[in-house]
Amino acid sequence: MSKRNTQLRRHSISxxxxxxxxxxxEQLSHxxxxxxVTIRKDLATLERSGLLLRRYGGAVALPKEAVHDDLTHKVxxxxxxxxxxxxxxxxxxxxxxxxxxxxxxxxxxxxxDKRGLVVMTNSLHVANALNELETxxxxxxxxxxxxxxxxxxxxxxxxxxxxxxxxxxxFIGADGVDLSRGTTSFNELLGLSQVMAEVxxxxxVMIESDKIGRKIPNLELSWQxxxxxxxxxxxxxxxxxxxEEHGVKVIQAG
Numbered sequence: 222m223s224k225r226n227t228q229l230r231r232h233s234i235s236x237x238x239x240x241x242x243x244x245x246x247e248q249l250s251h252x253x254x255x256x257x258v259t260i261r262k263d264l265a266t267l268e269r270s271g272l273l274l275r276r277y278g279g280a281v282a283l284p285k286e287a288v289h290d291d292l293t294h295k296v297x298x299x300x301x302x303x304x305x306x307x308x309x310x311x312x313x314x315x316x317x318x319x320x321x322x323x324x325x326x327x328x329x330x331x332x333x334d335k336r337g338l339v340v341m342t343n344s345l346h347v348a349n350a351l352n353e354l355e356t357x358x359x360x361x362x363x364x365x366x367x368x369x370x371x372x373x374x375x376x377x378x379x380x381x382x383x384x385x386x387x388x389x390x391x392f393i394g395a396d397g398v399d400l401s402r403g404t405t406s407f408n409e410l411l412g413l414s415q416v417m418a419e420v421x422x423x424x425x426v427m428i429e430s431d432k433i434g435r436k437i438p439n440l441e442l443s444w445q446x447x448x449x450x451x452x453x454x455x456x457x458x459x460x461x462x463x464x465e466e467h468g469v470k471v472i473q474a475g
Contacts, residue, residue, distance in 0.1 A: 245279035300327040306474035315389040321373035322394035391421035397435025405437035430456040
């Protein structure tokens with residue numbers, strides 16, 4: 222099934238839930254002539270996007286007080302634009318690493334039209350979302366020690382698993398960008414991010430422009446370990462110039 226058909230079906234489902242208040246998996250399966258398994262994946266994706274709530278056997282509309290405000294919507298749209306730009310860098314049969322985080326997590330739904338991917342992650346959220354895609358891919362997990370701050374696996378075990386493979390690309394976020402040094406993080410567990418970069422031929426940082434220029438003490442990846450930075454169109458041109466001077470390609474989404 223094409224990515225466009227999937228998006229159209231999910232858009233129709235969200236409109237039905239909004240208009241009817243409640244729908245069943247069986248009803249949707251008949252209406253769209255697809256399996257109940259596929260419909261459940263659609264509902265799971267729409268729930269993560271904040272468009273409905275799943276209930277046993279179907280889904281219901283969000284209560285009015287739970288609808289995201291305009292700012293939240295703007296942020297989610299911005300993350301989606303970054304994900305769409307980053308996904309254009311991925312070729313069929315690539316071996317990629319997706320780090321934990323909401324910005325990198327937005328990349329997952331852009332993978333439905335990719336074929337033969339091998340995807341490694343240290344995030345349970347990312348792993349579960351990948352497992353719900355309609356495309357067939359090989360899913361790998363690092364394992365390791367669970368870190369509640371980053372909601373991901375970290376530590377020596379995770380690093381050892383990563384070093385057993387080689388990857389075409391790493392997609393990673395950041396808490397900030399120091400224009401002189403590289404990406405920065407509030408998290409002091411930096412070892413796994415650095416190993417991810419070591420085992421990947423291309424490192425792609427996905428970050429919103431309002432985080433660029435933040436000076437956070439913990440340096441995560443220095444510029445020499447970064448190949449591409451994907452951000453939104455609000456980045457200042459002076460910042461683009463500084464980043465490119467480090468040999469990093471800047472892609473402005475949208």
